[in-house]
Amino acid sequence: MTFVQLIDCKTRRFDEMNRLMDTWVEQAKGHRTATHSVLGKDRADDSHFIEIVEFPSYEEALRNSSLPETDKIFREMVALCDEMPTFTDLDVVRDERLYKSSVRNLFGLLAGKGELPSWDEVVAENYHDHDPANEQDVIGMDAMRREVEMWRSGFDFVFTIEDQIADVDRICTRWTWNGTHTGDFMGIPATGRQVTMTGMTIHRCRDDGKVAEGWWQYDRLGLMAQLGALDPLGL
Structure with missing residues (x-):
């Protein structure tokens, strides 16, 4: 703390x-x-x-x-x-500056870009991730790493942080994701396409600054359309 x-x-x-x-x-x-x-x-x-x-x-x-x-x-x-x-x-029982920094580091860790702290320094061991695209929540750091590896195996990507708003222990981040489809993703072979996606995530941080929980909303349907995985709606 x-x-x-x-x-x-x-x-x-x-x-x-x-x-x-x-x-x-x-x-x-x-x-x-x-x-x-x-x-x-x-x-x-x-x-x-x-x-x-x-x-x-x-x-x-x-x-x-x-x-x-x-x-x-x-x-x-x-x-x-x-x-x-x-x-x-x-x-210190509330430090919004620390929480914002932790969340920014987490987005960096997800992409694996730049000089960053370790996962153990940023993410709580019992981290709980809520993603509507997953049938079950991702719970625990090991499960989170497996989820990240799925995205990294399919894309070379980066996050751009557009906005961050803090409220007590919650940090809301509006972000843009840009990637290159370099590998298999959900059964779709690599296309080499440049793709983009926008979204917002709310993270909850502990008193020590570690990120403990996350709720995601993003345009996954738009991503799949860019990869050519959707029917052209009858056209």
């Missing part, structure tokens, strides 16, 4: 504090486990600052705090503050 720490401090020596933060990042390069940080200034009090530091987990934050560079910088930071800084520890 993503972990965030709020560091609340007051200082009239901001320029020195800012340089100290830069020094911390430089000295801890390759060791620091923080993934993102934001520094904000109070509009009503220009001596009041809050730094928001994000970590992949609480355990990673503890590992970061045990670094010798962290202890040294903390003592220097306290010396620059008007009073003792306070720390607030937060477990």
Whole structure:
């Protein structure tokens, strides 16, 4: 679960504090486990600052705090503050930015294009996929991989993400799929045709950002028509 720490401090020596933060990042390069940080200034009090530091987990934050560079910088930071800084520890229970990133990575994994995280990092082991084209839902990562292999064996394809909308733990993605028919697909031999398809998918993400469930709607009938698999409706 993503972990965030709020560091609340007051200082009239901001320029020195800012340089100290830069020094911390430089000295801890390759060791620091923080993934993102934001520094904000109070509009009503220009001596009041809050730094928001994000970590992949609480355990990673503890590992970061045990670094010798962290202890040294903390003592220097306290010396620059008007009073003792306070720390607030937060477990992130909703992170729409993380969820969108996970879903984008999933679409990348489906196509197998680019440098991407592993399936284990993106998809929950008990992932549940709802596809109206399948008689039964696809449940579990192994079953999902078999489903993906069926598409990859028939097409060389990519997804283009057109839109993404987040609502709590749900991410709705409007996408365009473009492929080349390079192998057998549902009994249709390779045609070499360039084909395209549009659709929308809603994914549900867990607190840790892994994708746990998906509901698909797409123009599979249009795809089959492009492959020449449909009768010309009596024409």
